[in-house]
Amino acid sequence: MTQQIQQTQEKTKAQISLPPYLVPVFTGKTRYRGSYGGRGSGKTRSFALMTAIKGYEWGMSGKTGQILCGREFMNSLEDSSLEEIKIAIRSIDWLNAYYEIGEKYIRSKDGRVNYTFVGLRRSLDAIKSKARIFLAWVDEAEGVSDLAWQKLIPTVREKDSEIWITWNPESKYSATHERFRVNAPDDSKIVQLNFRDNPWFPDVLEQERLEDKKKRPDVYEHVWEGGFLIFTEGSYYTEEMRRARNEKRIGVVAYERAKPVVTAWDLGVGDSTAIWFVQFIGTEIRLIDYFEGSGVGLDYYVRVLQDKGYVYDKHILPHDVKVRELGTGKSRIETLNSLGILNVDVAPKLMIDDGIQAVRSILDKCWFDEKKCERGIDCLVNYQREYDDNGQTWRQRPKHDWSSHGADAFRYLALGYTPSGNWGTPIRRKLKGVA
Numbered sequence: 001m002t003q004q005i006q007q008t009q010e011k012t013k014a015q016i017s018l019p020p021y022l023v024p025v026f027t028g029k030t031r032y033r034g035s036y037g038g039r040g041s042g043k044t045r046s047f048a049l050m051t052a053i054k055g056y057e058w059g060m061s062g063k064t065g066q067i068l069c070g071r072e073f074m075n076s077l078e079d080s081s082l083e084e085i086k087i088a089i090r091s092i093d094w095l096n097a098y099y100e101i102g103e104k105y106i107r108s109k110d111g112r113v114n115y116t117f118v119g120l121r122r123s124l125d126a127i128k129s130k131a132r133i134f135l136a137w138v139d140e141a142e143g144v145s146d147l148a149w150q151k152l153i154p155t156v157r158e159k160d161s162e163i164w165i166t167w168n169p170e171s172k173y174s175a176t177h178e179r180f181r182v183n184a185p186d187d188s189k190i191v192q193l194n195f196r197d198n199p200w201f202p203d204v205l206e207q208e209r210l211e212d213k214k215k216r217p218d219v220y221e222h223v224w225e226g227g228f229l230i231f232t233e234g235s236y237y238t239e240e241m242r243r244a245r246n247e248k249r250i251g252v253v254a255y256e257r258a259k260p261v262v263t264a265w266d267l268g269v270g271d272s273t274a275i276w277f278v279q280f281i282g283t284e285i286r287l288i289d290y291f292e293g294s295g296v297g298l299d300y301y302v303r304v305l306q307d308k309g310y311v312y313d314k315h316i317l318p319h320d321v322k323v324r325e326l327g328t329g330k331s332r333i334e335t336l337n338s339l340g341i342l343n344v345d346v347a348p349k350l351m352i353d354d355g356i357q358a359v360r361s362i363l364d365k366c367w368f369d370e371k372k373c374e375r376g377i378d379c380l381v382n383y384q385r386e387y388d389d390n391g392q393t394w395r396q397r398p399k400h401d402w403s404s405h406g407a408d409a410f411r412y413l414a415l416g417y418t419p420s421g422n423w424g425t426p427i428r429r430k431l432k433g434v435a
């Protein structure tokens with residue numbers, strides 16, 4: 001290490017301050033550094049500052065390259081981290097002396113380091129052509145797709161290059177959560193940060209926080225404590241699922257041995273397959289279990305059903321189960337029959353909206369096993385309209401994401417259900433060869 005860097009680091013140590021939890025994140029070598037948490041915790045400001053310091057060290061060591069600042073959406077520079085980085089640089093004299101700050105750009109005066117700002121949704125392919133990225137920082141990274149991560153990460157390939165990520169968690173099934181918390185890379189330093197960890201947490205935000213705590217307790221955990229977003233605006237079953245929780249219909253719901261189980265499926269091709277396990281006891285609809293998988297054949301799911309050890313009544317499958325598949329020439333219902341799944345009801349092909357109405361009409365009678373149906377419940381809670389980012393409005397159709405499969409399977413269940421507890425004859429189709 002050159003003396004210059006040592007001097008820089010001494011200077012750095014002497015002159016910058018970070019929220020204490022971030023100090024270990026920025027100490028020592030690692031490829032990934034990151035922080036997640038609630039509003040106002042100092043994530044953006046701290047990482048913005050550290051990009052400038054990393055750029056300074058890089059340039060001072062005689063190397064050239066770019067710092068790429070990405071966000072999921074960036075319609076204009078106003079949506080980027082540009083302003084935050086300007087503020088951070090201006091707050092420290094020796095950084096301010098090193099960089100040249102224009103209205104729309106930041107670069108080092110020695111010409112070695114420059115910043116670029118990109119929206120990952122739209123410009124991902126353009127990133128590949130960007131050379132010499134030694135640092136990529138993605139702020140507000142919650143919604144960044146796995147595909148975007150797969151494309152971005154290999155473009156950051158300079159020796160000693162780093163990838164930094166900051167985000168406010170929303171969903172426990174987001175690609176960012178899975179990649180950087182559930183399966184965090186080995187060489188990563190990623191910590192949680194919340195408002196109380198920010199020594200400069202401003203009074204205006206404190207007022208907002210207290211208001212939220214009092215008036216919007218539903219979202220408080222998510223907004224301020226970095227918890228997942230539980231009830232989203234635009235989600236179809238918010239009210240019903242909230243009632244289920246308040247009325248304590250989400251808890252322990254055991255399998256009743258004396259009654260058979262009905263299953264309802266959404267069959268994915270190259271996509272997830274979801275299965276609900278249901279018992280109808282009196283007027284109650286008891287969701288006792290849920291299973292979701294992908295990348296495996298129908299025989300796998302049949303084995304799952306067997307391994308659960310329930311006694312089955314019937315299996316509700318979506319209408320497309322009758323379509324013959326290219327290649328085998330067999331329909332999936334025939335395949336299931338040959339695997340021993342015989343008593344099949346095919347849910348009618350109806351408009352999605354009718355299915356959603358059908359779900360709403362049965363949810364108040366539903367009891368969910370909290371543990372076994374965890375993901376299925378999450379699907380119902382999160383199933384939502386698609387958001388139009390350009391028009392800033394909710395579209396009429398549902399968004400296709402991880403929650404669609406569980407929600408679709410539940411739709412097929414609701415379509416087959418009649419209040420008497422019997423299956424409606426109109427949709428019941430005994431197929432040839434089915435017992």
Ligand SMILES: Nc1ncnc2c1ncn2[C@@H]1O[C@H](COP(=O)(O)OP(=O)(O)OP(=O)(O)O)[C@@H](O)[C@H]1O
Binds near residue numbers: 202
């Ligand atoms: N180093 C600092 N010096 C001065 N003020 C700071 C510093 N770090 C954070 N702050 C103050 O804390 C506020 C919140 O910080 P920041 O915007 O970085 O939080 P965040 O975690 O990114 O929040 P959000 O979740 O809203 O994006 C800033 O607007 C600023 O007022």
Ligand SMILES: [Mg+2]
Binds near residue numbers: 045
């Ligand atoms: Mg921020």
